[in-house]
Amino acid sequence: EAGVTQSPTHLIKTRGQQVTLRCSPISGHTSVYWYQQALGLGLQFLLWYDEGEERNRGNFPPRFSGRQFPNYSSELNVNALELEDSALYLCASSLLGAETQYFGPGTRLLVL
Amino acid sequence: GIQVEQSPPDLILQEGANSTLRCNFSDSVNNLQWFHQNPWGQLINLFYIPSGTKQNGRLSATTVATERYSLLYISSSQTTDSGVYFCVNSGGSNYKLTFGKGTLLTVNP
Secondary structure, X not given: OOOOEEEOOEEEEOOOOOEEEEEEOOOOOOEEEEEEEEXXXXXXXXXXXXXXXXXXXXXXXXXXXEEEOOOOOEEEEEOOXXXXXXXXXXXXXXXXXXXXXEEOOOEEEEEO | OOOXXXXXXXXXXXXXXXXXXXXXEOOXXXXXXXXXXXXXXXEEEEEEOOOEEEEEOOEEEEEEHHHOEEEEEEOOOOHHHOEEEEEEEEOOOOOOEEEOOOEEEEEEO
């Protein structure tokens, strides 16, 4: 069974640009979560989607947004990139109500 | 919000040594989990352990929910055990995982 997949694996952008990260959950999982792991800040919860709806949001500005598609895959969009957005962005998936989440390999974003 | 404190922050071991990692919580334990992040960034679930003790090979974990702490034991460590170990709690039904800052483990050959 395929695990959570993310694309791209690496990305370099400049300040002010916009970026879209993609995530495909494990087959059968309806919930998708996004996390940011920035140097010195640890792993922080960004967004949770389930059945196409945003269920919870972390303490991030509105320029971080996303959506979940009918096939449960998800996109994370970041507008007006800032240098401090440089981080590893991790996607996870689970069944709704499941006791654990399964993580993808992440997308490394570097903002210059 | 929930505070998760992990100790020690860094640990260096020789291959074959044993170690204990600790996690303390400021609030009640919900969906307590331990993860290992390898040097390439991949997060792997080790244990889901809101209470009690579980073992998986050389790893075992114990959570004492009433005292708000959890322990991860690594026995006969191997170089492949290197990486960051995270203790994770979630608050109630929102499934927002709160990660500790992790313990960076380095196992030298």
